[in-house]
Structures are given as C-alpha cells and as structure tokens.
Amino acid sequence: MTVSQTSQPELDRSIETTDPILEVRNASVTFDMNRGQSRVLDDVDIDIERNEVLGIVGESGSGKSMLASALLDAVVDPGLLSGEITYRPPDGDPIDVLELDKDELKEFRWEEVSMVFQGAMSSFNPVRKIRTHFVETLSAHDYNVEEGMRRTRGILEDLYLDPDRVLSSYPHELSGGMKQRALIALSLVLEPEVLVMDEPTAALDLLMQRSIISLLEEIKEQYDLTIVFITHDLPLVADIADRVGVLYAFEFVELGPTDEILEDPAHPYTRLLLKSTPNLAAPIESMRPVEGSAPDPVSVPSGCSFHPRCPIGDSACEVDAPGPYDVNDDHHVHCHYWEEATERISMDTDVESAEDDDLIGMDDSSVTGRTRSRSSRTGEPVVSLDDVEVHFETEGGFLDVFSDSDVVKAVDGISFDIYENDVVVLVGESGCGKTTLGKTAIGLQEPTGGSVRYRGHDIWDVKANGSEETSWAEIRRSLQIVHQDPGSALNPNRRVRQSLEEPLRRWNKELDGNDRKQRILSLLEHVGMTPPEDYIERYPHQLSGGEQQRVALIRAMLMNPEVILADEPVSALDVSLRVEMMDLMIKLQDTFDTSYLFVSHDLSNARYITEKTGGRIGVVYLGELVEIGPPEQIIHNPQHPYTKALRWATPELDPEEERAEEAPIREIDIPDPTNPPSGCRYHTRCPEAREVCRTERPDAYSGSDDDLHEVTCFRALEDHEYWTSEPITDDGGAPE
Numbered sequence: 001m002t003v004s005q006t007s008q009p010e011l012d013r014s015i016e017t018t019d020p021i022l023e024v025r026n027a028s029v030t031f032d033m034n035r036g037q038s039r040v041l042d043d044v045d046i047d048i049e050r051n052e053v054l055g056i057v058g059e060s061g062s063g064k065s066m067l068a069s070a071l072l073d074a075v076v077d078p079g080l081l082s083g084e085i086t087y088r089p090p091d092g093d094p095i096d097v098l099e100l101d102k103d104e105l106k107e108f109r110w111e112e113v114s115m116v117f118q119g120a121m122s123s124f125n126p127v128r129k130i131r132t133h134f135v136e137t138l139s140a141h142d143y144n145v146e147e148g149m150r151r152t153r154g155i156l157e158d159l160y161l162d163p164d165r166v167l168s169s170y171p172h173e174l175s176g177g178m179k180q181r182a183l184i185a186l187s188l189v190l191e192p193e194v195l196v197m198d199e200p201t202a203a204l205d206l207l208m209q210r211s212i213i214s215l216l217e218e219i220k221e222q223y224d225l226t227i228v229f230i231t232h233d234l235p236l237v238a239d240i241a242d243r244v245g246v247l248y249a250f251e252f253v254e255l256g257p258t259d260e261i262l263e264d265p266a267h268p269y270t271r272l273l274l275k276s277t278p279n280l281a282a283p284i285e286s287m288r289p290v291e292g293s294a295p296d297p298v299s300v301p302s303g304c305s306f307h308p309r310c311p312i313g314d315s316a317c318e319v320d321a322p323g324p325y326d327v328n329d330d331h332h333v334h335c336h337y338w339e340e341a342t343e344r345i346s347m348d349t350d351v352e353s354a355e356d357d358d359l360i361g362m363d364d365s366s367v368t369g370r371t372r373s374r375s376s377r378t379g380e381p382v383v384s385l386d387d388v389e390v391h392f393e394t395e396g397g398f399l400d401v402f403s404d405s406d407v408v409k410a411v412d413g414i415s416f417d418i419y420e421n422d423v424v425v426l427v428g429e430s431g432c433g434k435t436t437l438g439k440t441a442i443g444l445q446e447p448t449g450g451s452v453r454y455r456g457h458d459i460w461d462v463k464a465n466g467s468e469e470t471s472w473a474e475i476r477r478s479l480q481i482v483h484q485d486p487g488s489a490l491n492p493n494r495r496v497r498q499s500l501e502e503p504l505r506r507w508n509k510e511l512d513g514n515d516r517k518q519r520i521l522s523l524l525e526h527v528g529m530t531p532p533e534d535y536i537e538r539y540p541h542q543l544s545g546g547e548q549q550r551v552a553l554i555r556a557m558l559m560n561p562e563v564i565l566a567d568e569p570v571s572a573l574d575v576s577l578r579v580e581m582m583d584l585m586i587k588l589q590d591t592f593d594t595s596y597l598f599v600s601h602d603l604s605n606a607r608y609i610t611e612k613t614g615g616r617i618g619v620v621y622l623g624e625l626v627e628i629g630p631p632e633q634i635i636h637n638p639q640h641p642y643t644k645a646l647r648w649a650t651p652e653l654d655p656e657e658e659r660a661e662e663a664p665i666r667e668i669d670i671p672d673p674t675n676p677p678s679g680c681r682y683h684t685r686c687p688e689a690r691e692v693c694r695t696e697r698p699d700a701y702s703g704s705d706d707d708l709h710e711v712t713c714f715r716a717l718e719d720h721e722y723w724t725s726e727p728i729t730d731d732g733g734a735p736e
Contacts, residue, residue: 020047020088021194021226022071022113027083029066029075038297041066042250043083048194048228050088053220055241055258056230057273059294059574060545063250064230068198071228072109073097087112090193110141114192116184118199123183124171130182131167134189141190148189155185158222159215160668175669176430177208181215188219194226201236205429205601210649211668213240232574234277235604235651238262243330246270249295249305255324256331262653264347266333268313269306271345276576278604279653280635284611286348289580293544304335312337312344380456381417382562382595383441383479388414389449390436406674410436412623413450418563418595423615424628425598425606427646429670433623434599438565441597442479454478477507480561484568486548490540496524496551497536503558523554526591527584546577553585557592567599582609589613603650607631616708619643622673622681625700629709639703639711641686680713683728688715690725 029041041063048054058064066075075081085097089112100108109115117123124133131149138148153163159181166174166182174182180200187195197216201209217240220227229241237244237258244261246254246269254267265271272290279287292309295301301308307317316336323334335341390411410433418424418441426434439445440452443459451458454475463472483489490499500520504511511519517536524532527550540548549569556564566585570578582605589596596615600606606617610631617635618628619642627640638644645665667685671677677684683693692714703711714722 019050021050022048023084023086023088024048024071025084025086027067027070027081027085029063029070030080030082031078033298036298039300040079040250040297041070041081042300044070044251046245046252046255048226049242050090051220051224051226052242053216053227053229053240055237055244056228056247057234057237057244058232058247059576060232061294061297062247064232064247065198066250067247068115068196068228068230071097071194071196072113072115073100073105074109074115107141110137110190110192112192113194113196114187114190116187116195116197116200118202124179126171129168129170130174133186134167137186137189143190151191152185152189155188155219156182158219159185160211161185177204177211178669180204180208180212184212184215184219188223191223192225194228196228196230198230199232200229202231202233206603206646206649207429207665208668209236210239210651210663213651214663216240233651234262234274234575235279235653238653239651246273249300250297251305251334253306253334254332256327256333260327260331264342266327266331266338266342267306267335268310268337268341268345271341271347272311273576274347274653275345276579277653278575278578278582278602278608280604280607280647280650281652284608287579287608289583290576293546306335312340379419381419381453382422382455383418383597384453384456385417385441385450386415386453387450388437388440388447388452390433390440390445391448408673409623409676410673411440411447414620414623414625415450416618416625416628418597420562420595421589421593422595423589423598423610423613424596424618425600425610425615426618426620427600427603427606428620430601431670431673432620434601434620435567437620438567438597438599439481442481442563442565443475444481444565477559478562479565480556480559480563481565481567482549482552482556482569485572486552487540487545489552490548490555492540495537495539496520496543499540499551500555500558503555507559519558520554523557524550527554527588545573546581549573549581550584553588557588557594560592561594563595563597565597565599568601569598570605571600571602578605579608582612585609586612603635603646607635619646622671622676624681624712626682626713627703627709627711629703629706629711633704633706633709637704639709639716640682640713641688641715642682643711645685689728690714690722691728692720692722692725693728 024044024046027041027044028039031038031040044067056064056067069075070081071085073081087095087097089095097108134149134152135145138145156163156166161178161181166178171179201212213236216227219225229237231237241258243256244258245252246267248269254261254265254270261270265274275288276290290309295305303319304313304317304322307313310317322336324332325338327333327338388411392408392410414437426437428434436445440447446460453459455470457467457470459475462470462475497520501516504516504519520536521532524535529535529547529550543551570581573581598609609615610617616628617631619626619640621642627634627643634643635647638647641664648664664687665685666687671684679695680693680698683689698712698714700710700712701716703709703716714720
C-alpha cells in the first residue's frame with residue numbers, strides 16, 4: 001500500500017471540542033543555532049477542554065516542556081514562538097495570549113493559567129521560608145494577603161500538610177514530596193482556571209507519586225480546575241488523564257481518550273512505546289525497546305518524522321506528512337497506515353512469535369538473555385553483610401553546640417549476601433537508606449556496626465591492617481559503582497577514549513596504546529555505539545543520556561569487577577530506553593561474569609531485571625530490610641504491608657486494572673529518620689498494625705515456602721501474639 005500526495009484526502013486539522021478553555025493553532029517554537037534552525041515545537045494544533053485532565057506524553061526532547069512554556073507565552077529568549085494561542089475565560093471575551101503586554105501577561109500567568117515545574121527545590125528561594133513565597137506572590141498580584149493566607153492554609157490542609165510546619169520551614173527542611181505539594185499549593189493560591197504541570201512527579205518515589213496523583217484528582221474537583229499533566233512516564237496518565245496526547249519530534253502524532261490510547265493505540269510509535277514500558281502485568285518477554293533514536297531538532301526527517309524508526313513505513317512516508325486521520329470522532333492519529341498498524345504491531349501481551357520479532361526489528365541477539373533460571377547461590381558469597389549499621393550524626397548550628405546531635409539510623413541491622421552472577425535490587429522510598437546500604441556493600445561507606453565481608457574478609461579490617469590473601473586495592477577494583485547521573489560521573493573535559501583508557505592503564509599495564517584503543521572500540525560496538533570510531537573522540541556533552549550511561553557501564557566493566565552497585569541506572573532515561581538499557585546490563589553481566597546490586601524506586605524496573613536474571617528484590621524501609629525474595633513472591637505474593645503499599649502505588653498501563661479504592665497506607669509522609677518509631681518502624685503508616693507493633697521489633701521470618709523469601713512482619717507467624725493484640729486506631733487519615 002502506498003500513499004501519494006494526490007490520493008491523500010483533504011483533512012480538517014482542527015479538532016472538534018465542546019467547550020475548549022485553551023485553543024492552540026500552528027504553534028511553533030524555533031531557535032537559531034550555528035548549525036541551523038532548531039524547531040522544538042512544530043505547527044502544533046490542540047484544544048484543551050474546560051475541566052479536563054489532558055495528559056501529554058513523549059520522550060525527552062520531544063517538545064513537552066516547550067509546549068508547556070508556549071501555553072503561558074513563557075518561551076525563553078532567543079526562542080521565537082509563533083502561531084495562535086487563545087484563552088477562553090469562564091466569563092468575558094476570548095484572550096489572544098500572544099498579544100498580551102508585559103503586565104497583562106504577568107496577571108494571566110498566575111491568575112488564569114498557573115505552572116508547576118518539575119524541580120520543586122529550584123522553584124523555591126532556598127534562603128526564604130515557604131510563608132514568604134506565598135506572601136510575595138499575593139502582594140505582587142494585589143491580593144489581600146490576610147485573606148490569601150487563610151486560603152493558603154486551607155489548600156495545604158487539603159494536600160495533607162501541616163500549615164504551621166510548612167509555612168515556617170525553609171525549603172531544605174521539607175521532604176521532596178512536601179516541597180512538591182507546597183509548590184502545588186502556591187500555584188493554586190491565586191485561584192487559576194488552568195494548572196500546567198511539567199513532570200510534577202518525576203523526582204518522587206512511587207508512594208509519593210501515587211499520593212500526589214490522588215490529590216490532583218481531589219483538588220481538580222474541589223477547585224474546578226483544568227489540568228495539563230506533562231510526563232514521560234506513560235503509566236502515570238492511566239490513573240488521572242481524560243485524554244492523552246502523544247508527542248514525537250515536536251508534534252502530536254496521536255490524541256484521544258486515555259482508555260483508547262492505552263488499550264488500542266493507532267500510531268506505530270504509541271504502540272511500540274507501550275510495548276517498551278516496564279510494568280507489573282505483562283510478561284517480560286513481551287517488552288521490547290523502541291529501535292533507533294529521536295531525531296535532532298535541526299534535522300527532523302521530512303514526511304512522517306517517525307519513518308526512520310517505523311517498522312511499517314514505506315517511501316510515501318518519507319515524503320508526505322500524514323494526517324490527522326480520524327480513528328473516531330474523539331481519536332485522531334498522524335499515520336498513513338494506522339489501520340495496518342493496529343493489525344501488524346500486536347498489543348497482545350503474550351510472547352510474540354519470531355515473525356513478530358522480525359516485524360519490530362528485533363532478534364534474539366538484541367533481546368539479550370531470555371529469562372534465566374535462579375542463580376544457584378551456593379558456596380561462598382562474594383559480598384556478605386552481617387547486621388550492618390550506618391548511623392550518622394546530623395550537623396547542628398552554632399546554638400546547638402551544647403546539645404546532643406540527632407542520629408540518623410540510615411542502615412540499622414541489615415544482613416544479606418551477594419553471590420556470583422547474582423542480582424539484588426533494593427527498592428523503597430527516598431530517604432529509606434537504599435543508596436547508603438548499597439555504598440556500604442561495596443566499601444564506599446564504612447559501617448558503624450556489623451561487618452561487610454568480601455570473599456570472607458572483613459573489607460575494613462583489610463584496609464586497616466592488610467591481608468596476605470587480598471588487598472584493599474583488589475577489593476576496590478572488584479567492587480564498582482555506576483551512578484544515577486552518568487553526565488556528572490564522567491569528566492566533562494575528557495573524551496570517551498580518555499575516560500575508558502584510565503582503568504586499562506591501571507589494571508592492564510601489559511596493553512599498549514593500540515591494544516587499549518582496540519578493546520575500547522570493541523566494547524563500544526558491543527553496547528551498540530556504532531560505528532565506534534564516531535564515539536571514541538566525543539566529550540560527554542556530545543552524547544545522549546543513554547550513550548553516557550553506556551560509557552559509564554563500560555568504564556566500570558573494564559575493571560573486571562565482581563559486584564557493581566548500579567544506583568538508579570535507568571531512572572533518568574526515557575521509558576522507551578529503560579528495557580534496552582536493562583537488557584544491555586544483562587548482556588554485559590553474561591560477558592563479564594559480574595553481579596549487580598541495583599538501587600531503584602521503581603518496582604516495575606526491579607521486576608524486569610530480576611525476572612530476567614533469576615535475581616531477588618529487597619524492600620528497604622527506614623533503614624531496615626523488611627522483605628526480600630524472588631520477584632514472583634515480592635510482586636505477586638507480598639507479605640509485608642509496606643511491600644503491598646509499593647505494589648499498590650506502582651502505576652499500571654491498563655486503565656481498567658482494578659486497584660483498591662483506599663490506599664493501603666495510613667500516612668503519606670515517611671517519619672523523621674532522626675526519630676524513627678519504636679517497635680516495628682512501619683506501624684505508624686501500616687493499616688494492619690496492632691498494639692504489639694508499637695513496642696516489639698519483628699525479626700526476619702520465612703515469608704512463604706520459598707527459603708529465599710524473608711519478611712520482618714509478625715503477620716508471617718500464625719501463632720504470634722500479634723493476632724490477639726488490639727488494632728491501632730487510625731486517627732490520622734490519608735488520601736485514597
């Protein structure tokens with residue numbers, strides 16, 4: 001089937017809506033650069049319905065944030081915004097946003113359309129208390145400050161915050177979730193009609209993400225809001241959005257009701273994007289990365305911008321810009337072959353046949369390591385943690401010199417082993433001790449109690465006193481780390497070749513310069529950076545995020561380590577790249593015979609990597625390991641109430657997926673780590689807690705018939721006094 005310019009039907013590019021509050025027509029944003037004009041928004045047309053939640057999804061660099069800025073006419077210089085943006089207030093005449101003068105625009109941005117940015121910390125002045133931000137905002141818009149602060153307190157309470165505590169705090173004194181909620185309150189204080197939210201939950205962990213999504217559902221109704229919710233994380237929109245718009249290469253490729261977009265999308269990109277998204281329901285073998293990469297804004301392909309990556313495109317797609325075509329009255333798609341796409345790119349979650357693999361450009365060599373059986377975990381562990389504690393004293397101010405410092409028990413009595421070719425993933429909320437525990441396991445943090453042993457040797461004893469059998473240098477070489485942000489981990493002034501040569505110079509002194517170069521070229525090609533000669537002389541800033549992470553992985557692997565701590569190695573990547581990166585890590589594990597200790601806040605990613613490798617998931621809460629076991633047990637048969645809460649909070653792609661109406665957690669915010677609850681530390685948030693949980697700390701018990709599954713909860717014992725103890729009354733309340 002082909003499409004020619006003459007055979008393509010005349011298409012009405014406007015989108016019928018019943019009551020739009022914002023109308024966008026032919027919106028484009030361009031930047032003039034030395035290498036050409038960069039078009040970062042390309043003739044976008046969309047209407048935003050009054051009182052709807054519109055989800056905007058797409059990969060990094062697809063134009064999501066630029067669309068948000070365009071809606072407020074806030075594109076930074078030297079960017080040039082063109083087109084039409086019309087705002088229709090509840091009362092009064094339509095407003096041409098791009099024709100507003102400076103004073104009118106200032107009023108419009110806060111009082112009509114308000115913005116919530118991704119980084120709550122950078123949105124607040126760090127040297128001013130939260131109260132000051134509200135007062136200054138009210139004063140700048142000539143609002144009655146006293147009346148506005150009464151409204152502020154009400155909004156903060158609606159967001160499950162203590163107004164007195166929040167308003168009297170500096171930004172750094174609040175957790176990430178509290179700061180984000182305070183920022184939402186600030187955006188609502190002038191009673192706007194539209195709330196534009198740019199990745200508002202990107203830096204938050206699962207429970208806080210889910211809590212804020214639930215809170216947005218509540219405040220939308222309470223404050224009669226229209227919400228534009230921008231995210232790169234597709235599953236998030238399933239729970240909140242009425243419609244979803246999918247951006248690719250700075251333009252919408254599909255727009256329609258959330259249920260239709262997630263269940264049966266029409267555009268090949270949307271279908272492949274959904275198939276690449278790690279989730280808890282689909283078989284991991286059905287998850288595939290999207291081949292190729294998003295286009296450069298200076299050289300966007302002609303015709304359909306997705307055609308270089310599309311498995312069903314042809315020569316017509318290279319010439320003719322498609323659509324929009326009407327799937328139905330509410331669902332529109334920019335693809336000539338959308339009807340074929342729904343047939344040829346299956347959304348079936350069953351494992352595809354080889355024919356399907358060929359269709360989407362995959363083969364057995366690129367889908368690395370079909371699911372492995374469990375590691376044997378026999379013999380001596382590579383790394384063994386025994387009752388490890390890491391306690392920090394907090395730094396006090398000048399007036400605190402005569403008082404005792406607070407102690408943060410970041411890790412408090414954790415034991416587990418890492419074996420050869422093993423994979424352990426630590427999950428939990430921010431601040432629970434995951435990263436501290438990981439750094440302690442590889443010798444980057446000295447424990448204040450317990451021991452960490454490498455091949456049977458206490459590593460800190462080896463550092464202090466030496467050993468005839470091993471050395472501190474050997475331990476450091478064998479225990480490596482890959483950081484969350486490879487851009488900051490790589491020296492910006494060193495080319496790829498220089499960064500990768502360093503470990504070879506130190507540990508493979510027998511290699512000459514040519515041997516080192518050939519090994520580096522071989523590894524770059526091994527991880528898909530081809531042709532490698534194009535990458536070896538680049539600086540980190542000339543690489544994409546995924547390419548930077550590949551270089552960081554190679555650098556760690558060149559040390560021939562036995563254990564690698566991978567600290568959130570895929571959280572900064574697009575959803576479409578996460579499966580690809582995790583498959584690459586499995587491939588490298590097979591090549592180098594190493595073990596991984598992952599740190600993650602995402603249960604879907606944890607499930608993917610551990611099911612593929614036969615690994616384990618460990619759940620960490622306030623410095624304690626509350627549950628550990630194989631993924632099939634942790635995901636499908638969790639025994640600890642905290643694990644169940646993480647499972648509940650994990651967003652699903654299926655909008656029809658049944659989810660408990662009430663959250664299996666009593667309090668949103670994690671307790672102060674300097675003053676953790678007595679007994680079971682989770683009892684203050686646990687809906688199953690009883691009086692015995694207040695005073696008695698549970699041991700690790702067998703969580704099921706599987707001897708690898710352990711849980712620190714009295715509910716694992718049938719004859720414990722827990723069952724006769726009185727339930728704890730929930731007097732705090734929490735959002736659903």
